[in-house]
Amino acid sequence: MEQIATDRNPAATATERRAKLFRGLADPSRLAILDTLREGPLVVHEIVGRTALTQPNVSNHLRCLSDCGLVTSIRDGRFVRYQISSLRIADFLRDADALLDIVAEGIEACRNYRLDEDEIPPGGP
Template sequence: MSNDTDLQERVTPGTLAERAKLFRGLADPSRLAILEALRLGPLSVGQIVAATGLSQPNASNHLRCLSECGLVAGEARGRFVDYRLADLRIDELLALATELLDGPARGVDACKSYRASP
């Protein structure tokens, strides 16, 4: 009986919508680039811009979004803010995604059902 309850909790519309929203946020190439850069440690906006090739306003907008969603945390350092991953599990999630793409999910790139972001 507890398995049925666990299953029902996993597939409730609210739970699924929240997870889908998380993955939509991670699906944006600019936000994903920022998160990948932050896997190496705390960075300033300038360092993030240099690492990702994003413009400063674009990087700042995405950092605000990632911060509001709780994926990134910022710490003031004088006039600057150093950003870092808010939770080590984000690093683990990104590493797992790479492992999946190297193995069982290697067909994702050729999948016609998934469209690339513009």
């Protein structure tokens, strides 16, 4: 029943799509990969070398980013080159950096969204 209500409410649908995008971008490894791909198309071992992530980790995150349409791949001989699927994604990341320059103090103080779950005190944030 909830799905039907969402389908009838374009604002709710847009909000859910946006939330799904932000959940996909919420992982530090995926952001590191996207940051690296802002330089241009790269193969997996080049991404590994520039991010210090493991090869299996990079491959898994690339699959996720590809499935979500944020990254595309191009076969280059025996290698596969990955690239950001749209220049708008690189623009979005730049805009996020610019926004952080303005609100960084508030983001750093925010206790609701921590990268390290061990830092969350007992009983929640």
